[in-house]
Amino acid sequence: MVKGMSARVTTSSYAVLALLDLKPWTGYELTQQAQRSLRYAWPKSERLLYSEPKKLVDLGYATVEQEDSGNRTRNVFTITEEGRQALGRWTSTRTQSPRFEIEALLRLLFADQGSREDVLRALDELEADIDAHHRAIVDLMGSYLDGGHPFPQRTHLSVLFATFQIDMFKTMERWIEFARVEIDDWPTTHDLGMTPRTEILTRLLNQDRSPLNP
Amino acid sequence: MVKGMSARVTTSSYAVLALLDLKPWTGYELTQQAQRSLRYAWPKSERLLYSEPKKLVDLGYATVEQEDSGNRTRNVFTITEEGRQALGRWTSTRTQSPRFEIEALLRLLFADQGSREDVLRALDELEADIDAHHRAIVDLMGSYLDGGHPFPQRTHLSVLFATFQIDMFKTMERWIEFARVEIDDWPTTHDLGMTPRTEILTRLLNQDRSPLNP
DNA sequence: CTGTCACTACTGCAACGTGCAGCAGAGGCT
DNA sequence: AGCCTCTGCTGCACGTTGCAGTAGTGACAG
Numbered sequence: 360m361v362k363g364m365s366a367r368v369t370t371s372s373y374a375v376l377a378l379l380d381l382k383p384w385t386g387y388e389l390t391q392q393a394q395r396s397l398r399y400a401w402p403k404s405e406r407l408l409y410s411e412p413k414k415l416v417d418l419g420y421a422t423v424e425q426e427d428s429g430n431r432t433r434n435v436f437t438i439t440e441e442g443r444q445a446l447g448r449w450t451s452t453r454t455q456s457p458r459f460e461i462e463a464l465l466r467l468l469f470a471d472q473g474s475r476e477d478v479l480r481a482l483d484e485l486e487a488d489i490d491a492h493h494r495a496i497v498d499l500m501g502s503y504l505d506g507g508h509p510f511p512q513r514t515h516l517s518v519l520f521a522t523f524q525i526d527m528f529k530t531m532e533r534w535i536e537f538a539r540v541e542i543d544d545w546p547t548t549h550d551l552g553m554t555p556r557t558e559i560l561t562r563l564l565n566q567d568r569s570p571l572n573p
Numbered sequence: 574m575v576k577g578m579s580a581r582v583t584t585s586s587y588a589v590l591a592l593l594d595l596k597p598w599t600g601y602e603l604t605q606q607a608q609r610s611l612r613y614a615w616p617k618s619e620r621l622l623y624s625e626p627k628k629l630v631d632l633g634y635a636t637v638e639q640e641d642s643g644n645r646t647r648n649v650f651t652i653t654e655e656g657r658q659a660l661g662r663w664t665s666t667r668t669q670s671p672r673f674e675i676e677a678l679l680r681l682l683f684a685d686q687g688s689r690e691d692v693l694r695a696l697d698e699l700e701a702d703i704d705a706h707h708r709a710i711v712d713l714m715g716s717y718l719d720g721g722h723p724f725p726q727r728t729h730l731s732v733l734f735a736t737f738q739i740d741m742f743k744t745m746e747r748w749i750e751f752a753r754v755e756i757d758d759w760p761t762t763h764d765l766g767m768t769p770r771t772e773i774l775t776r777l778l779n780q781d782r783s784p785l786n787p
Numbered sequence: 788c789t790g791t792c793a794c795t796a797c798t799g800c801a802a803c804g805t806g807c808a809g810c811a812g813a814g815g816c817t
Numbered sequence: 818a819g820c821c822t823c824t825g826c827t828g829c830a831c832g833t834t835g836c837a838g839t840a841g842t843g844a845c846a847g
Contacts, residue, residue, distance in 0.1 A: 369803075370676055377683040387825050400678035404805050409826065431812055433825060450680065450687035454698040458674040459741075462584055464614035466668060468734055469591040471727060473664035484668040493781075500779040503767070513685060515765040518774045519755060520682055523748050525783050527673075530744040534737050541733060551729040553717070560732045565714040567707075569739050583832070601796050618834050623797065645841055647796060 366414050373449045374401050375411040379421055379438040380446060381510060386412060386434050396499060396517070399492065399524055412436040420445055461485070467538070471549030475542060482542075486535050493528040496521050537571055580628050587663045588615050589625040593635055593652040594660060595724060600626060600648050610713060610731070613706065613738055626650040634659055675699070681752070685763035689756060696756075700749050707742040710735050751785055 378384060378392060390408040397403075412434070415421040420442030425432045438446075463485035470478035500521055502508040508517075545551060553561070560570055592598060592606060604622040611617075626648070629635040634656030639646045652660075677699035684692035714735055716722040722731075759765060767775070774784055 367802075370679070371804085374679055377679075377686060380683075380686055385825080390825090396682065397679070399673070400675050400682060402672055402674065406806075406827090407804060410804090428824085429813065431825075446686060450691040454680060454695045455674075455676040456702040457677065457699065458616055459613070460616065460669075460672040460674075461614050462669040463671065464734060464737060465584070465588055465591075465611070466664065468610070468614060468730055469594075470730055472591060472594055472660060477664040481668045485671065488670040497779060497781050500775050503775050504772075504779055512764045512766045514767050514771050514775060515755075515759065516682055516684055518771055518778065519752050520678060521778045522751065522774070522783060522785065523678060523745075525778055525781065526744050526748055526785055527741065529783065529786065530740050531737075534740055537736065538733050541729075545729065550726045552726045553728050557729050557732055558718075560736070561714050561717050561728060564732065564735050564739055565711060565718055567711050567739065569736060569743065571736065571740055572743065581832075585833085599796080604796090620798095620835075621833060624833090642795085643842065645796075 366417060368414075368418065368445070370401070370455060371403050371407060372411055372414060372420075373446060374403070375408070376415060376420055376438065376442055376446050376449075379412070379415070379436055380443060383435050383437040384412075385426070386436070389436070396520070399496070400520070415442065418445075470542075473548065475545070475548050478548065479539065479542060482535050482538060486532065489528050489531050489535075493525070493532075496524045496528070533571055580631060582628075582632065582659070584615070584669060585617050585621060586625055586628060586634075587660060588617070589622070590629060590634055590652065590656055590660050590663075593626070593629070593650055594657060597649050597651040599640070600650070603650070610734070613710070614734070629656065632659075684756075687762065689759070689762050692756060692762065693753065696749050696752060700746065703742050703745050703749075707739070707746075710738045710742070747785055 374393075374397060375389060378389060378397075384392065386409050389412060390405045393403060393405075393408050412421060412423075415436070416423050419439060421436045421438050424435045424437070426435045427433075463481045466473075466481040467478055499508075499517070503511065503514050503517060508514075542548075544556070551557065563570055588607075588611060589603060592603060592611075598606065600623050603626060604619045607617060607619075607622050626635060626637075629650070630637050633653060635650045635652050638649045638651070640649050641647075677695045680687075680695040681692055713722075713731070717725065717728050717731060722728075756762075758770070765771065777784055
């Protein structure tokens with residue numbers, strides 16, 4: 360409602376705008392939808408997902424309508440022509456660099472400051488998180504097959520997207536297993552330095568080859 | 574200098590604390606070091622890297638000394654015994670879930686709202702960013718081999734870390750090539766729906782198999 | 788010998804984004 | 818009648834980022 364505010368249009372704004380371009384959504388639906396697929400490419404908090412559509416309205420990129428469900432109202436957001444044009448302009452801007460936050464890897468990097476159990480547990484926790492995502496993506500593909508997905512005309516996009524995710528998950532799972540075996544071979548977590556095994560691996564990596572894809 | 578403030582100890586605080594556990598660093602050195610390897614697991618802004626060590630001092634986890642280089646001073650931070658203990662306690666806490674922000678994938682998900690050129694350019698930009706990281710990691714491994722790395726006793730950790738990165742980069746690069754070929758085959762970006770090709774891929778993914786690792 | 792440029796070494800500030808607490812109606816189960 | 822889950826949000830504190838600004842240092846060009 361406040362106008363005259365600066366309010367930058369962020370990538371998250373365009374993410375919501377792109378969802379609105381598919382169909383009108385309520386604020387709550389947007390938060391739910393963002394959990395289903397968006398979060399694997401652009402993870403944003405529920406809180407933000409409630410704020411963004413309001414910003415879009417302020418910018419003239421969307422409109423709100425109060426719809427009543429029983430004794431209370433909910434906000435339905437619809438994209439405007441101006442919003443569609445803004446979306447079109449966005450597609451020709453520079454894509455931001457990817458960004459990977461992996462606390463388990465951070466703990467691995469400093470594993471010499473803790474016990475072997477600590478680093479192995481970090482790997483277990485990473486594996487559990489990845490498995491959960493992995494299963495969710497496989498299920499998502501199932502929903503396209505059994506007709507349960509609301510946008511079947513977008514299957515070709517989802518398939519490419521899911522291929523990326525599945526490949527990444529498989530790569531990470533294979534690496535976790537590899538890391539476990541290596542760590543089991545260590546006599547201790549710290550000050551191992553350049554053992555014969557480590558040197559072999561270092562040379563391999565420096566030649567841009569991986570012990571997992573020899 | 575302000576005391577009595579709450580100031581939560583975040584993962585980023587522990588990341589800096591872990592660096593300080595290796596040796597004392599100046600604020601500037603911390604920002605540089607974080608660019609070298611930390612950023613691939615825990616990307617944080619230069620600004621934060623200047624703030625965190627001050628917070629650690631407030632918490633009693635580190636001490637500062639003014640050191641003069643020429644006509645100006647710089648701050649050298651050293652970990653305290655209390656800091657080491659805090660670091661030890663952190664290793665037994667739950668590891669946070671990984672988080673992947675990939676704007677290029679977001680653009681792919683909504684590629685039906687733009688042109689084929691737009692989505693292909695997003696893939697090119699992703700590839701360029703990944704190649705830059707890829708080369709940096711290969712070089713980092715080189716620095717362990719030629720003796721240029723300051724912590725050779727940590728090679729065994731760096732090797733596991735780098736294996737993860739190289740595998741991920743290779744997986745993404747292969748996927749980008751795959752995606753290009755698929756997109757070239759599309760008659761248009763939108764409303765393709767369930768073509769025979771798409772259905773084959775969807776079934777494959779729903780069986781947790783990837784077209785890239787058949 | 789003076790100007791410019793890159794590097795070192797930070798700080799202040801506004802704005803972005805997250806997590807959590809809180810509020811409230813609806814429907815179902817015990 | 819009480820409780821729990823789902824729907825459907827808002828306010829607030831605080832973590833984090835990007836950018837602008839400040840300032841000394843050393844190297845090289847003209």
